[in-house]
Each structure stands twice: as C-alpha cells, then as structure tokens.
Amino acid sequence: MFMKPRLKRSFFNRSTLDVARELLGQRLVKLESNGTRVSGRICETEAYIGMKDDGCHAKSGLTHRNRSMWGQAGTAYVYFTYGMHWMLNLVTESDGFPAAVLLRGIIPQEGIELIAQRRATQPTDHWTDGPAKLCQALLIHGEYDGLDLCHPQANLFVEQDDKIADEFVTIGPRVGLNRVEEPWKSKPWRFQAPVELFVDRGGRDNDATER
DNA sequence: AGCACGATTAACT
DNA sequence: GTTAATCGTGCTC
Numbered sequence: 217m218f219m220k221p222r223l224k225r226s227f228f229n230r231s232t233l234d235v236a237r238e239l240l241g242q243r244l245v246k247l248e249s250n251g252t253r254v255s256g257r258i259c260e261t262e263a264y265i266g267m268k269d270d271g272c273h274a275k276s277g278l279t280h281r282n283r284s285m286w287g288q289a290g291t292a293y294v295y296f297t298y299g300m301h302w303m304l305n306l307v308t309e310s311d312g313f314p315a316a317v318l319l320r321g322i323i324p325q326e327g328i329e330l331i332a333q334r335r336a337t338q339p340t341d342h343w344t345d346g347p348a349k350l351c352q353a354l355l356i357h358g359e360y361d362g363l364d365l366c367h368p369q370a371n372l373f374v375e376q377d378d379k380i381a382d383e384f385v386t387i388g389p390r391v392g393l394n395r396v397e398e399p400w401k402s403k404p405w406r407f408q409a410p411v412e413l414f415v416d417r418g419g420r421d422n423d424a425t426e427r
Numbered sequence: 428a429g430c431a432c433g434a435t436t437a438a439c440t
Numbered sequence: 441g442t443t444a445a446t447c448g449t450g451c452t453c
Contacts, residue, residue, distance in 0.1 A: 297448085300447080337437085348436065352436095
C-alpha cells in the first residue's frame with residue numbers, strides 16, 4: 217500500500233471557501249504513538265472567515281482562546297465548548313488573517329478498531345458524523361491547538377485523496393449559529409458530500425464479500 | 428466577581 | 441421534538 221502525499225501549506229493558504237470545498241474527499245490522518253494510522257475522508261466542512269464574520273470566533277478580536285486562527289495556514293485551531301466537547305479547525309489564508317475551516321464530519325477509513333473502542337456507545341453510522349464526534353474518534357484535544365499540520369513530522373495531517381465532483385457537493389448555511397446576526401447566519405459556507413460516495417465498491421480483494 | 432451562553436451530543440418523551 | 445450535561449470564555453457590573 218503506497219502512501220499519498222500530505223497536503224502542503226499552499227493548499228491551505230488560499231480563500232477559506234476554496235479550502236473548505238476542496239477538503240471534501242481528502243483524508244484526515246492521526247498517527248498514534250505506536251504508529252497506528254487512524255483516518256477518515258472529510259465529508260463535511262464549514263468556513264469561518266475573519267473578524268467581520270459574526271459567526272467566527274475571531275469577531276471578538278485576538279484572545280488566548282482563538283489565537284491559533286491568526287497563525288499560518290495549515291495550523292490546527294482546536295477549542296473546547298459546551299463544557300465537554302473539542303472541535304478541530306484547519307487555519308487558512310495568509311498569516312495574520314484569522315480564518316479557518318471547521319471539520320464537521322469524516323468517513324472512517326483506517327484504525328476502525330480504535331474508532332470502535334472510542335465510540336463504543338454509538339452505532340457505526342454515528343462514529344464520526346459531527347465535529348466533536350470526530351475529535352473523540354481521533355483523540356484530538358487541546359494539546360493539538362496550534363499544531364502545524366504541514367510540519368513533516370506532525371502526527372496529525374491531511375493526506376491527498378480523490379476529489380469530490382461538483383455535482384455531488386451540497387452547499388448551504390452553517391449550522392449551530394443560533395444567536396448570530398444576518399447576513400452571517402445565512403451565508404452558504406457549509407460544504408457536504410453524501411456518505412454513499414465513500415462506500416468501498418470493492419474491485420480488488422473484496423469482490424467476494426460484496427453483493 | 429458574577430453571569431449567560433456556546434461552531435454539540437446523547438438520551439429521553 | 442425536547443433537554444440535561446458541564447465549564448471556559450467573554451462581557452457586564
């Protein structure tokens with residue numbers, strides 16, 4: 217099994233909307249300390265863009281909590297919310313401009329046994345279909361805030377994988393922004409790819425197990 | 428110093 | 441569809 221290249225900083229150092237769209241289909245990988253790969257293909261993202269965006273944490277200016285958003289593209293912005301949940305964002309655009317893409321869902325690919333353990337109380341379909349759920353599955357927490365995913369030795373990164381064609385991408389408003397004002401509340405900055413697109417159609421060793 | 432609330436999840440009626 | 445869980449953060453007094 218050959219390894220695909222990791223996404224470079226030039227991928228993240230672009231318009232946040234482009235990055236959010238293009239991340240669909242790409243593979244989020246966590247390398248555990250024993251070398252085990254736990255990964256999934258990204259199927260849902262949201263863009264948060266600058267201090268004017270009322271839905272973006274950067275709206276309140278630079279604080280201890282949100283400082284990672286001002287970092288260079290490819291930096292992780294991991295924050296804690298609701299007293300119990302961690303969320304993973306990937307910082308975009310130029311160094312000094314606060315913007316990031318929230319990863320809201322992945323389709324499990326590798327390390328399934330570990331994911332099953334970490335998400336043991338929930339059915340397969342709901343292992344990684346939410347921003348806090350995927351952080352549970354990959355054990356991503358505050359120590360990852362500020363991590364450079366483009367550093368050659370980072371144990372968390374995004375690997376190149378097959379793109380998702382435009383015809384399959386659903387674009388709509390971001391979710392969970394209850395008290396956010398218009399026009400920000402309704403900006404179509406959420407990108408989704410359907411789960412069916414990621415099912416393994418076999419073709420290699422598992423033809424016999426299909427059908 | 429106090430307080431309202433959150434880029435959510437899981438359990439429950 | 442409704443709601444408890446659970447606490448750091450940012451804003452007001």
